[in-house]
Amino acid sequence: MTVMAERTSRMTVEEFERLASTAPETVTLEFIDGRIGEKAVPDGDHETIIFWLLRQCMQSRSELDLHTSQGLKVGSYRKGRARPDGSLAPVAHFAGQGEWAEPDGVLMTVEVTSYDSDTDRRDRREKPAAYAAADIPVYLLIDRDRCQVVVHTNPDPHTSRYRDLHTASLGEWVELPEPVGISLDTEALKKYVR
Template identity: 35%
Template sequence: MTVMAERAVQSSQMSVEEFERIAAFAAKETDDAVRFEFINGRIGVKKVADGDHNNSDTDQRDRQEKPVAYGAAGIPLYMLIDRDACTVTLYGDPDAGVGYRSSRKEPFGARLLLPEPLGIELDTEKLKQYVD
């Protein structure tokens, strides 16, 4: 990609500040019936989850896009609770270039140490009751 084309792509993406203003306004107008997500410079809108996360859009966002975007943004930890596989994956060690440099996957029922800034041990045994 040429430098000019790259700048055009970057300038077409929304800033975090713009997103936060839009999301705050929409939350008031919809009584929190929808949720806004900001991933890779794009806004995503979806209805508040009713407990069923089994569509392909959510799969793509939660398992592929979010770990890269959240890690690149410097969010210290990202936890994915996968009810289909009955696992919990904890992503850590954020890196602006790649997302997260480490991940740890455990089955429901395992104890998972959440490092600082949380610094707690999570007992995932109770997650078993939320699986069909």
């Protein structure tokens, strides 16, 4: 059994939360695996993909909301803080929870890769580990660099890994299994990659 060692950080979660709360609105900070990271400012195609997914979710599952700015407590022992591009949860699930919510009840997190040097480490390695450790059932990665959609399922919180991955090329149908239960025709996403 592989267990990811938690990175030792000189900063506590509480110190990070204070820092993040004072950051200007143009900066989005995350604290994953003991490392502070700045989330890239989304470009127009990135936002278009998120709104496309929002519409798909609303049409298929009107009892769910895709939140695009809610921070989550993630990672081993919930000592990380991530702001996914999307968090799918029941309507009003995050009401009253504040800036950094517990991930319990989140059905899926979503990330869309950005064209920056940190995307491999952040979106393909650290985020899946943090979301699996938080026991979020589905992690959807829309990978613009590789023109793929990767569906991570069956999280193992003890190893911080998803046991099952399904990769599809943009243009293919993708099944988001229960508890999400949505089918996506990703043909439209081909227009929003370089």
